[in-house]
Each structure stands twice: as C-alpha cells, then as structure tokens.
Amino acid sequence: MVTTTAPAIDVRHLVKRYLNARTNAVDGIDFTVDPGEFFALLGPNGAGKTTTISILTTMLLPTSGVVRIAGHDVRTEASAVRRHVGIIFQRPSLDQNLTGEENVRFHSILYGLYPFRPSYRLMPGAYRRQLQDLAAVLELREDIFRPVKTYSGGMRRKLEIIRSLMHHPQVLFLDEPTAGLDPASRRGLWEYLDEERRRSGTTVLLTTHYLDEAENAGRVAILNRGVIVSLGTPGAVKAELVRHYVLVDADDRAALRGELLAAGVPFSGAGPFRVDVDGSATHALLRAIRTPLTLVQTHTPSLEDAYLEVVGRADSEAGEDGGTVGRGDDADRAERADRAGAAEGVA
Ligand SMILES: Nc1ncnc2c1ncn2[C@@H]1O[C@H](COP(=O)(O)OP(=O)(O)OP(=O)(O)O)[C@@H](O)[C@H]1O
Numbered sequence: 068m069v070t071t072t073a074p075a076i077d078v079r080h081l082v083k084r085y086l087n088a089r090t091n092a093v094d095g096i097d098f099t100v101d102p103g104e105f106f107a108l109l110g111p112n113g114a115g116k117t118t119t120i121s122i123l124t125t126m127l128l129p130t131s132g133v134v135r136i137a138g139h140d141v142r143t144e145a146s147a148v149r150r151h152v153g154i155i156f157q158r159p160s161l162d163q164n165l166t167g168e169e170n171v172r173f174h175s176i177l178y179g180l181y182p183f184r185p186s187y188r189l190m191p192g193a194y195r196r197q198l199q200d201l202a203a204v205l206e207l208r209e210d211i212f213r214p215v216k217t218y219s220g221g222m223r224r225k226l227e228i229i230r231s232l233m234h235h236p237q238v239l240f241l242d243e244p245t246a247g248l249d250p251a252s253r254r255g256l257w258e259y260l261d262e263e264r265r266r267s268g269t270t271v272l273l274t275t276h277y278l279d280e281a282e283n284a285g286r287v288a289i290l291n292r293g294v295i296v297s298l299g300t301p302g303a304v305k306a307e308l309v310r311h312y313v314l315v316d317a318d319d320r321a322a323l324r325g326e327l328l329a330a331g332v333p334f335s336g337a338g339p340f341r342v343d344v345d346g347s348a349t350h351a352l353l354r355a356i357r358t359p360l361t362l363v364q365t366h367t368p369s370l371e372d373a374y375l376e377v378v379g380r381a382d383s384e385a386g387e388d389g390g391t392v393g394r395g396d397d398a399d400r401a402e403r404a405d406r407a408g409a410a411e412g413v414a
C-alpha cells in the first residue's frame with residue numbers, strides 16, 4: 068500500500084566518476100519516479116544505465132549527489148534501501164555450485180523472508196508455493212532443482228528473476244532483464260510484472276535495448292554519455308523528436324507533385340512523396356488531392372525511431388571523444404567489495 072506521496076526514487080545531481088576515468092560515467096542527472104510507476108531508462112551501450120542502477124541499489128557509491136529510495140538515503144541508510152529493493156543484475160550473480168532452488172532459498176533467508184531449513188522439503192509451504200509459481204511463470208519448473216552450472220544463459224537469467232521477486236520488493240530494478248530470454252518467457256515475465264504492479268503497486272525501473280518493452284512505461288528517460296537527453300511519457304518523447312508522416316504516390320507523379328505544392332504542405336522525395344503531416348491533417352490532405360493515388364502509407368513513429376533520433380542528435384552535438392576510460396572488471400569487483408565491506412551488513 069502506498070501511504071506516502073514521497074517519490075519511490077529520488078535522484079538529484081547524481082555524478083559518478085570511476086577511478087582514473089577522464090569523464091563522468093554519470094554526469095549530473097536528476098529524476099524522480101512515483102510509487103507504482105513504471106519508468107524506463109534507455110540509452111546506448113556505455114550510457115551509464117548500469118552505473119546508475121548500481122548506485123540506486125547501494126552496490127556502488129556516488130561521487131556526488133543525493134539519492135533516496137522510498138525515502139531512504141543510499142549512502143547513510145543502505146540496509147533500509149536494500150530491504151525495499153529487488154535487483155536483476157545485468158551480469159548474473161548466482162552461485163554456480165548450488166542448485167537453482169538453493170540459490171533462491173539462501174537469498175530468501177538472507178532477506179529474512181523465511182527461516183532456514185536444510186532442504187527444500189522442510190521449507191514452509193508458502194515458500195514452496197511461491198517458488199513453484201514463479202518457476203512456472205518463467206517456465207523453469209523442475210530445472211529449478213538442477214545445479215546452476217548446468218544451466219543455459221537464459222535459464223540463469225530466469226533464476227535471477229525468480230530470486231529477485233521472492234521478497235515482493237517495493238522498488239524493482241531490472242537491468243536488461245529479458246536479454247537472452249526466449250519469446251514465451253519474455254512475455255510470461257511481462258505479464259507477471261504487470262500483474263505484480265497492479266496487485267502490489269510495485270515501482271519498476273527498467274533498462275532495456277528492446278524498445279517495445281518501454282512503450283508501456285509511464286515515462287522514459289533517454290541517457291547518453293551520462294546525461295539525460297530526453298525525459299517524458301513515450302508519447303511525449305516521440306512527439307518531441309519524430310514526425311508522423313504519410314507516403315503518397317500516383318501514376319501521374321507530376322500532377323500529384325503540383326497538388327502538393329499548391330496545398331503548401333512540406334514534402335520530400337521524387338515519388339513516392341513523403342509528406343510531414345499527422346493525425347487530422349492527413350485526412351484533410353488526402354481529401355484535397357484529386358490525382359488518383361496508387362499508394363497511401365501512414366508512418367506512426369515508434370519509441371525506437373525517437374530513440375535513434377535523440378541519440379544520433381546528441382552524439383553529433385557532442386562530437387568525438389566523449390567516452391570514459393574504463394578500468395575493467397577487476398577494479399569494478401574491488402570497488403564493489405569495498406562497498407560491501409563498508410555497508411551496514413545485510414549478510
Ligand atoms: N568499473 C568500472 N570502471 C571504470 N569504468 C566503468 C566501470 N563500469 C562502467 N564503466 C564505464 O562507465 C560508463 C557507463 O557504463 P555502464 O555500464 O553504466 O553503461 P550501460 O549504460 O549500462 O551500458 P550497456 O547498455 O552496455 O549495459 C562506460 O563508459 C563504462 O566504460
């Protein structure tokens with residue numbers, strides 16, 4: 068139940084510069100996400116999405132700025148933040164030597180959801196039901212009892228998802244959750260998440276490169292080189308960036324061209340002609356044309372069109388050499404380990 072109007076996620080002037088990097092991986096971003104909102108963070112490889120999520124989930128310290136999750140500061144109240152969040156990491160973080168079920172069980176115990184029992188059979192019925200339900204949604208079923216080292220990439224992904232959903236988190240962070248999932252599992256996961264959002268008012272922050280998954284988001288932010296270059300509802304982002312247009316053609320192109328000129332509408336091409344009009348204007352234009360048309364094709368922009376436009380535009384404005392010099396995985400691991408050591412213990 069939502070009892071407060073405080074944002075579920077509140078990010079102010081967030082900056083992250085990795086050690087020895089020449090530029091900021093996250094370069095002063097601001098956004099808030101309301102309780103129960105579905106918010107998508109989009110952007111090309113290296114834009115800073117995972118860095119942002121890592122900070123929001125207390126896995127990484129910010130260089131500067133303030134982040135609050137469900138009202139709790141990620142720096143000073145890390146364990147309170149962790150109780151409220153669920154995370155699906157871009158890079159799997161499973162124990163290979165345990166079975167799928169054991170990974171989920173130990174995670175659930177760590178989060179204080181269930182008391183420790185040495186085997187699945189001895190776990191409470193509620194745990195077993197919840198696990199079976201989730202395993203069915205993601206079509207993992209009996210494979211849940213096999214060792215993780217025998218899993219395919221997609222199966223590991225599914226197990227991560229199941230694990231992160233066990234404690235019904237108030238705020239769920241999904242970093243490319245569907246990368247590598249087959250279409251049936253992908254659809255199953257989205258149906259489950261929609262249902263979970265409706266039932267529990269879960270706030271969802273998603274990153275994805277499948278832009279159709281963000282079409283249903285309440286709002287999207289497009290991140291490029293650590294900066295938010297567009298933020299709004301998918302409709303608003305599209306409207307701001309890409310035009311609706313209609314393609315028309317006729318056997319008598321000269322006549323059609325003359326009519327388009329006379330109508331004073333902007334158009335391009337030598338036939339088919341691309342006319343930049345939308346909605347009601349399209350209807351009026353088509354009614355006004357007398358030349359028999361052989362082609363009428365309306366183009367409604369997708370979020371992907373808008374995304375490509377905004378990222379392309381931002382890149383050409385930024386010019387070359389905007390990248391961050393990375394330190395690689397070892398440094399990443401060391402920083403995370405430091406963080407885990409410094410944080411108030413969850414383990
Ligand atoms: N541990 C690290 N040390 C140094 N630089 C890093 C580290 N992790 C990420 N970076 C750099 O920070 C920038 C943002 O990376 P990040 O992983 O946040 O991007 P992303 O938006 O998640 O990309 P992708 O879509 O590929 O997952 C990149 O330039 C990357 O090289």
Ligand SMILES: [Mg+2]
Nearest residue numbers: 116117118157
């Ligand atoms: Mg990433």
